[in-house]
Structures are given as structure tokens and as C-alpha cells.
Amino acid sequence: MNKVLRIDMENLSHKWENVKPEHQTYAGRAFTSITLSEEVDPTCHPLRAQNKIVVSPGLLAGTLAPSSGRMSVGAKSPLTGGIKEANAGGLTGTKLGSLGVRGIIIEGAPPDSEDWYSILVGKDKCEIIKTNDYAGLGLYELIGKIWKDYPTKPGIIGSGIAGQRLLKCAGVFGNNIENSDPGRYAGRGGLGAVFGSKRIVAIISDGTGGTRPAAKDQEKFDAARKVFVKSLNAHAVTGRLNDDKGEPFGGLKNYGTNVLLNILSEAGGLPTKGFSSGRFDKAAKISGEAVHDLVDRTKKKFGDKAEGKYAHSCHPGCVMACSNVVPYEDTGKMHVSPLEYESVWALGANLGISVLHDVAELNRLCNDLGLDTIEAGNTIAMFMEAGLIPYGDGPKSIELLKKAYDESSVEGKLVSSGTQTAGEALGVTRIPVVKGQALPAYDPRSIKGIGVTYATTPMGADHTAGYTVAAEILGIKGTVTDPRDLKKAELSQAFQATTAYIDSTGYCLFIAFCILDDDDGFNAMKDTVDSFLGQDIEVTSYGKDILRKEREFNKKAGFTEVDDRLPEFFRTEPLPPHNVVFDVPDEELDEVYKNM
Amino acid sequence: MSADSLEIHLYGRLRKLVKGSRPDEDTVRTLEYVENETFEGLIDRLELEQSDIGDCFLNGTLVKPKNVIPKGARLGLFPFNMVLLCGGQHLKGHGYTREDVDIDYYR
Numbered sequence: 083m084n085k086v087l088r089i090d091m092e093n094l095s096h097k098w099e100n101v102k103p104e105h106q107t108y109a110g111r112a113f114t115s116i117t118l119s120e121e122v123d124p125t126c127h128p129l130r131a132q133n134k135i136v137v138s139p140g141l142l143a144g145t146l147a148p149s150s151g152r153m154s155v156g157a158k159s160p161l162t163g164g165i166k167e168a169n170a171g172g173l174t175g176t177k178l179g180s181l182g183v184r185g186i187i188i189e190g191a192p193p194d195s196e197d198w199y200s201i202l203v204g205k206d207k208c209e210i211i212k213t214n215d216y217a218g219l220g221l222y223e224l225i226g227k228i229w230k231d232y233p234t235k236p237g238i239i240g241s242g243i244a245g246q247r248l249l250k251c252a253g254v255f256g257n258n259i260e261n262s263d264p265g266r267y268a269g270r271g272g273l274g275a276v277f278g279s280k281r282i283v284a285i286i287s288d289g290t291g292g293t294r295p296a297a298k299d300q301e302k303f304d305a306a307r308k309v310f311v312k313s314l315n316a317h318a319v320t321g322r323l324n325d326d327k328g329e330p331f332g333g334l335k336n337y338g339t340n341v342l343l344n345i346l347s348e349a350g351g352l353p354t355k356g357f358s359s360g361r362f363d364k365a366a367k368i369s370g371e372a373v374h375d376l377v378d379r380t381k382k383k384f385g386d387k388a389e390g391k392y393a394h395s396c397h398p399g400c401v402m403a404c405s406n407v408v409p410y411e412d413t414g415k416m417h418v419s420p421l422e423y424e425s426v427w428a429l430g431a432n433l434g435i436s437v438l439h440d441v442a443e444l445n446r447l448c449n450d451l452g453l454d455t456i457e458a459g460n461t462i463a464m465f466m467e468a469g470l471i472p473y474g475d476g477p478k479s480i481e482l483l484k485k486a487y488d489e490s491s492v493e494g495k496l497v498s499s500g501t502q503t504a505g506e507a508l509g510v511t512r513i514p515v516v517k518g519q520a521l522p523a524y525d526p527r528s529i530k531g532i533g534v535t536y537a538t539t540p541m542g543a544d545h546t547a548g549y550t551v552a553a554e555i556l557g558i559k560g561t562v563t564d565p566r567d568l569k570k571a572e573l574s575q576a577f578q579a580t581t582a583y584i585d586s587t588g589y590c591l592f593i594a595f596c597i598l599d600d601d602d603g604f605n606a607m608k609d610t611v612d613s614f615l616g617q618d619i620e621v622t623s624y625g626k627d628i629l630r631k632e633r634e635f636n637k638k639a640g641f642t643e644v645d646d647r648l649p650e651f652f653r654t655e656p657l658p659p660h661n662v663v664f665d666v667p668d669e670e671l672d673e674v675y676k677n678m
Numbered sequence: 679m680s681a682d683s684l685e686i687h688l689y690g691r692l693r694k695l696v697k698g699s700r701p702d703e704d705t706v707r708t709l710e711y712v713e714n715e716t717f718e719g720l721i722d723r724l725e726l727e728q729s730d731i732g733d734c735f736l737n738g739t740l741v742k743p744k745n746v747i748p749k750g751a752r753l754g755l756f757p758f759n760m761v762l763l764c765g766g767q768h769l770k771g772h773g774y775t776r777e778d779v780d781i782d783y784y785r
Contacts, residue, residue, distance in 0.1 A: 318759040329691065333759040341760055344689050348754030350738035372702035659738055
């Protein structure tokens, strides 16, 4: 994997480059963030020609390492104004990995163009194709059309209606393995709008003629990946579907990430009705267990015609299979795929909506429009905070979101423009954002360590940037006392650095469930990376290098420590049922990056 | 139900402790309060094994075996395969999902 494809949209040209010698160990987030930090002026307007889009498959994408086919997308974010990386499964990471493409760098923009383009990447080839017929389509229709035009079953990523209109709620969509849903989103940061600014609808990755990337030490790599698979399969979270008695075993395979909804609600950390409570009394109705039950019931009713699934893989070679296909109850046909914890929270509990069908429909609309579900859910909450829609009203929320199809609708534009923009326009003072990006599904008042991550990560409020939740949950009340003096800042920094490493390998972040519990699993994971590269990589220092570059980019873009804070209401409004506020001192927040 | 009773919210496999329970509704069992009963005592009273249990909560805070259950408590019981996602069982130190914990950061 040693080629970089550089595309200039100003003159619609491309060239192939070799990976720079000093970039040999960089892929995924490391490649996107370091390229941006070296090549993009941090003060540029994110939706004009000076910004760049960088796409990079994780280091191990395309290999037989389990659950390693993820891909990163990076750019200066129109939502946060800082550096951004978002990653996703789907097909593109694996296809690019097998084609030997380390990264795609897209620069410039067609001057005064009204045309739309797509980029076809294949083995030793690239074409920039005028595709005006792809623009303005709903994404379910678009991915179907592309697979008809390109029968080789390519990976597809790009922008939907929202991104093409340069709206900040826009994510980068991706098709799933079956091409039945565009729901594999690198969702956060409004990166879909950067595609729109460069007049790009889709990047189409045709893996024909590709080969499996070879490790520098293939024998060690193969041995390590086998140990890692065994470790993942044995773990109660990441493991096999059923136990020997046929009872549900692996939490992720059975209930998906949405296994968390009931747990966070019980822990008092599930933001409910616009971050006004930490517990949702109707969580069970939209939980992972409810989806599991719906799939089973529709299978029983419709037999072979039922399309609902759990234990569904988000990318080829994923052994954890936490994705799902949620069916319509009355037909058994696919409604949306996947329906994940963050989306169920953003479009369900956060809005007080407890009808599973309504939550799935909102998710499907986001997928079709090209919207990030977390940002869209928080944006709808602003309409509820402003009293324009009652909390809990699913049909009215659906009606609002459908206005986003209409280019002349101001409400449609607003609901696609992100939480901060909508909140300010509607006179809301409780706007849950950091660096302009909406908070995800863990309330920082009852789970303070994740609040430290939200506040300090260069990405804007982002749970995946340093997921301290399990380690923090015991610190809900009072001071955490521990024999190793592990402070919140240190904890968040350690998780942020490890996450940056994992985001660069192509591994799904969820391998952490297993590797943090099982030394054999951790060592095997690290061995796959080291044997692939032929050198020993120190996990934390690799991650910290990335964080330093990202932090430096944001500093040059104008960010200061003042931007590393949560909104005021988290410090002043106690959250039931624990009735706590976010009281981590500013000095502790500043510790995270002080000595990195 | 008396104000002193314990309210046990059950999830996943543990719902079977309540007949007719559904996975898309709250499954709640009430038990009488027992003075000085610990969480492991309560698990015994429910005729569950320690290995059946994942992350469990006492009034919204992760509970450990020796914690004493107060009057009127709300308990949330999750089975072994329903735990907070991110691993780190060794960080929690409750000894359920993984018994050979060597570090308890939160004693």
C-alpha cells in the first residue's frame, strides 16, 4: 500500500505519487491528519478551494486481520473550524487497501462550475467523470444507480443532498456490503459539505484486479491475527452469537451498539429530552433488545422474505458484526441499516421519542439526505427547545426532516445546518456543542471523564475520540479514589492517544472492548500492526504524535484553551437522577494537552 | 409495594426472572428489603450465579459484591454479556465479567 492519488478539481487532473518516506507508517487518521497539517492553511475557509479532502484506508484494510477494514476521511471541518477526522466501515476501505492506495488527496475546486463530478478509482487508474445525473438524488437511489452503472460492486463514499448544498450537518455517506443502504457514515464534522464544495458527489472504488496487502513479516502477522480472532470471539461483548445451549452470547452480535441504551439509562448517563435528564423511562422500547425482538418476530412471521438481521458486518472481514438491518414490522422488509446506539439516542431518547418505527424512519431520512444522525438529532432538539415541536413527537420530527429535501425551505436548510446554527437562530440558550459540534450520547455531568474528552479533543465533542466511559462510570458521585492516582486528564489523554492509534490501523474502535480485558488480545493486535509494517510501533507515542499535529492545526486556526470548555448549562444545571453538574476544573481540562 | 421494597430492573437473559416479560418493555421485580443485605446476598436470593452477571447498578452507580443495599433502592441487573462498551473490566474491578482482576482503580 504505497500509492497516493492526488486530484486537482480546479483543472480536473490527477497524478499518482509515492508515499513520502517519513509517512511510511501513516494510514487512516494518521495519514489524514498529518497530510492536512502539512498541506492545508488552518485559516482557510473550509468550503472554498484552499481546503483539501483526504481519504485513507486504515493500515490493515484489505488484509485478513479481523475487523480492520475501516477508512478515514479528513478535512478542515465546516462545523468546527478545526481539523477533522471521521471514519467508517463499508466497502471503500477494503477496496482501496487491496488497490494499494494509501490515500486520496483532493484539492482545489472547479471555478464557477455548475457541473457535478464523481471520481472512479481502480487498479492503476483514475477517472474524473461528469455525473450531473447523480446530483440531487436521495442516497438510496444513488447507490443503486451507481451499482447498475458499475456492476463490479464498488465501494462508494460521498455527499448527499445536504453536502451538495454545503450544509454543515452533512456527513460522508458510504454504501454497505450489500449496497442496500448508504448508512456507513463518516458522519461527523460536516465533511459531506466539503465534498459538495469541490462539486464531488461520489468516490467510486473498483477493487477489480486488487490484491491482498502483504505484511513485511507474513508469518508473524498470520499467527497474530489468528490469536486476535480467537480472543475477539471468546469475549462476552465481541464474541459469537450464541453459546453452546443456543442462548444469546456476544452482546454486540445480538444487540448491536444499542445494547448501551438500557445500560446508560440505568446508570443515569443517558441524555434525555435535550440533556434535561440522565434516564429515559421508555428506553426499553427503542433498545437493542427491542430491535433483536423485532427481527426475530418478523423472521417468524415472514420466513425467507424477512430482511431484518442482527450480527450484521459493517465491512468485509468484521468478526464482531455489531451492525443490524431493522425491518418494517408490517412487511418484514428492510427499513434502515444500521440503527446504532448513537443514532437511536440522538433521534430517540434525546428527542423523547419512544416509537421504534419513528426512530428508524428518522435514521433512514438522515441516510437518504446525507446527514450525520448525531448532529441532526441534536438540531431537531433545538426546534423542540424552542417550542416549535413538542418533545416526544415523532411524526412532527419526521415532517420537519422531510423539509430538508426542499431546497427552498428555510426550515429544511436550518435542520441541515447543525445544532449551534439552529439553536442560535431559534433563540435557544441550552445548546450542547463543543467547538460547534454537538455532544453525543453520554451526559458529561454524570460521566465526567467523557466530558473531559468532549471538551479537549481537537475534533469537537466526540465520544469516539477518547472513550473513557467504562472507566468513568464509577466516578459518578464524589471523588474517584484510586491507588495509581489516575486523574481524569491523564485518563482522557491516555484514551485519546490510544484511539488515535486504533483509528490509524483500520481496526474498529470496538476491538477495545476485548483488548482492554485480554492481554493476549492486545498483544496480538499490536503484533499484527508491527509485523505488517516490519517495525515496532509504540502505541501511545504514535497516538500522541497525531494528537500534537491536530492540536497544532487548531491552534493555528485560532483555537485557544477557552475553546476547550463545555457549555455553561452543564456547569449550572444539575442532571437527574444523580443531580450532579460538570465540575471538572478548567485547570484539569488544560492538563490534558499541557505536557503532551 | 412498600416504600422500603427493592425495585429490581432486569435486562437480557435476566428478564426470565419475571414471567411474561418482554424485551421491549421494562421488566421489574420487587423484593422485600432485608437489613444489611449485600449485593452478593441479593444475587443469592434471586438464585443467580455470580457468572450470570455483567455491569449492575445500585441507584445508578455501578455496584460491587460487598455493597449494602439500602431501603427503597433501585437496582439495574444486566447479564454477563451486557456491559459498558469499551472493555476495561479491570478498571471496574467488580470482578464479575473477569474474576482475576489485579487492579481496582476505584476502591
